[in-house]
Amino acid sequence: MSEYQYINYTISNRVATIALNTPKSLNALHQKLRLELIELVQRIEQDDEVRVVVLTGEGEGFCAGADLTEGMPGHDNFVDQCAAEYTPWLMAIHNSSKLYIAAVNGAAAGVGSAAVMNCDLIVMADNAFLYQAFSAIGLIPDGGASWLLLQKMGYQRAMEMAVDAGRLTAQQCLELGIANKIVPAEQLREQTQAWAEQLAAGAPLAQTALKKIMRSASSMTYAEVVDEEAREQSKLLVSEDSAQAIKAFFAKQKPQFKGR
Known part of the structure; x- marks a missing residue:
């Protein structure tokens, strides 16, 4: 209830x-x-x-x-x-x-x-x-x-x-x-x-980053969006989720995202 x-x-x-x-x-x-x-x-x-x-x-x-x-x-x-x-x-x-x-x-x-x-x-x-x-x-x-x-x-x-x-x-x-x-x-x-x-069941860190960028992209220039994507991607590339998902991809397994 x-x-x-x-x-x-x-x-x-x-x-x-x-x-x-x-x-x-x-x-x-x-x-x-x-x-x-x-x-x-x-x-x-x-x-x-x-x-x-x-x-x-x-x-x-x-x-x-x-x-x-x-x-x-x-x-x-x-x-x-x-x-x-x-x-x-x-x-x-x-x-x-x-x-x-x-x-x-x-x-x-x-x-x-x-x-x-x-x-x-x-x-x-x-x-x-x-x-x-x-x-x-x-x-x-x-x-x-x-x-x-x-x-x-x-x-x-x-x-x-x-x-x-x-x-x-x-x-x-x-x-x-x-x-x-x-x-x-x-x-x-x-x-x-x-x-x-x-x-x-997807990647929560990536979803958060994507929402942040898309919510602000219309008020930014193309170059600014490229830079903002790079900053967010840089953080995602060193995340535990990304490392585990890349391993799962090559092993042809389903990744388990933990949000970290």
């Missing part, structure tokens, strides 16, 4: 699953849920037994976005609320040394869509979709959604999505390169878990 009130949290075969668990509101993010997310993603980062994280939602939807019924309890404005309750978990995922996979069931709306696009990999159920609901209620994308849409779609299509309160089906997300895979809705958890376990 999960120790969190609004999140189902489990670990299996070095894969942690964060399942938002307020299905009656389509997992809308209220304050207590946001605070649980902050605590949990920070905890996961310190857990060496976890190598890959799956983020999903219980019930019929991934996340309906922010819970607009509760206002901004404890805060005078959204700037303060965002800094205290949204930025910490969004940036913890962005900067994490571990791979995050979004397993998208049903709707991922508002900041829920930002949470999806902020993950490193995305698996979508065939009935899932991303919804930029903000302009329909007189708001703009938040949670970094403007940056994420721009990175993934280019200016014109990102602007269209934002001003038209647009939706992207799973198939459209796949075609645009936003989603990695589409699977039958009833197989979403099973297939995502299988992929996550496959990745968790």
Whole structure:
């Protein structure tokens, strides 16, 4: 049984699953849920037994976005609320040394869509979709959604999505390169878990280095990326994991990565 009130949290075969668990509101993010997310993603980062994280939602939807019924309890404005309750978990995922996979069931709306696009990999159920609901209620994308849409779609299509309160089906997300895979809705958890376990058996030091580089490469020059790759590769080449994996390669054996 999960120790969190609004999140189902489990670990299996070095894969942690964060399942938002307020299905009656389509997992809308209220304050207590946001605070649980902050605590949990920070905890996961310190857990060496976890190598890959799956983020999903219980019930019929991934996340309906922010819970607009509760206002901004404890805060005078959204700037303060965002800094205290949204930025910490969004940036913890962005900067994490571990791979995050979004397993998208049903709707991922508002900041829920930002949470999806902020993950490193995305698996979508065939009935899932991303919804930029903000302009329909007189708001703009938040949670970094403007940056994420721009990175993934280019200016014109990102602007269209934002001003038209647009939706992207799973198939459209796949075609645009936003989603990695589409699977039958009833197989979403099973297939995502299988992929996550496959990745968790891989080289964690290399995955961490690769995520670090790819998250920053778009703001760097080609030469800077070449240099950064060399610095990370230099550290990996002297790691125990790399030495063991090279021996296993020549012996035609499967390497066992220890993360050191």
